[in-house]
Amino acid sequence: xxxxxxxxxxxxxxxxxxxxxxxxxxxxxxxxxxxxxxxxxxxxxxxxxxxxxxxxxxxxxxxxxxxxxxxxxxxxxxxxxxxxxxxxxxxxxxxxxxxxxxxxxxxxxxxxxxxxxxxxxxxxxxxxxxxxxxxxxxxxxxxxxxxxxxxxxxxxxxxxxxxxxxxxxxxxxxxxxxxxxxxxxx
Numbered sequence: 001x002x003x004x005x006x007x008x009x010x011x012x013x014x015x016x017x018x019x020x021x022x023x024x025x026x027x028x029x030x031x032x033x034x035x036x037x038x039x040x041x042x043x044x045x046x047x048x049x050x051x052x053x054x055x056x057x058x059x060x061x062x063x064x065x066x067x068x069x070x071x072x073x074x075x076x077x078x079x080x081x082x083x084x085x086x087x088x089x090x091x092x093x094x095x096x097x098x099x100x101x102x103x104x105x106x107x108x109x110x111x112x113x114x115x116x117x118x119x120x121x122x123x124x125x126x127x128x129x130x131x132x133x134x135x136x137x138x139x140x141x142x143x144x145x146x147x148x149x150x151x152x153x154x155x156x157x158x159x160x161x162x163x164x165x166x167x168x169x170x171x172x173x174x175x176x177x178x179x180x181x182x183x184x185x186x
Contacts, residue, residue, distance in 0.1 A: 009143055009171030052102065053095055060092035063099075067106040083109065144172045147180045157186045 003010055021028075025042070028034035052060070068083045083091075087109060096102040135155055139146040146152045147170070156166045163181060167174040 007143065007171075011171075052097065052099070057089075057092055060095075061088045063102060064088045064091050064106055067103045068110060070103075071107050071110050140169065143170055144176065146170055147172065147176065150184050153180060153184060154186065157181065 025034055025039050029036050029039045055063075064083065065088065068088075083106070091102070091105055091109065094105070096105060135152070136159065139152050139156060142149075142152070146156070153166075156169065160166050160169065163174050163177045167177045170177070
C-alpha cells in the first residue's frame, strides 16, 4: 500500500519502489554514499522519468493531448470538449511540476469547457475510483470527511450496504465507519 501526498487514502499497488532519487546514482556510488552492490542490482531494473520542465514544447503538448483524450475517453460529446491549439499551448507553457498537476490542469480545463457549453461532465480527479455518480465522486474526493455528513454516509450505505466496502472506498478504517454508522443508526 502507499499513500498519496497530502491524503489519508491508502492505495494498493503491484509496483514496489525500492529507491527513488533525483540524484544520479553512479555519482553517489563514486562518492561512496551509495552501496555499489545495491547499485549494480538496481541498475538492471531502473526507471527514470524526464523532468517536465526539460521537455520540448511539442512533447509537452503531446502529453496535454494524451491526458485530454484519457479524460474524454468515455464521453459522447468529446469533439466539443477537445482542447484547441491555443489551450494546449497555454497549459504546456505553464510548465506544471508533475504529471499529476498536468493531468489535473487538463481535467479542470475540460470541466470548465463543459460548463461553458452546458454539457454535463464530471471530471474524475481521482482515477482509482472510476465512479460516474457525481455524489459518489464527491464522497471519494472528501475521503474520511465524508463520514461527517449524514446524507453522504447514508448514500454510501445505500450504494455499498457494507461497512468494509465503504471503508475501502473512502480509504479509512472499518472501525471508523462502524462508529459513524452506529451514531447515525445505519
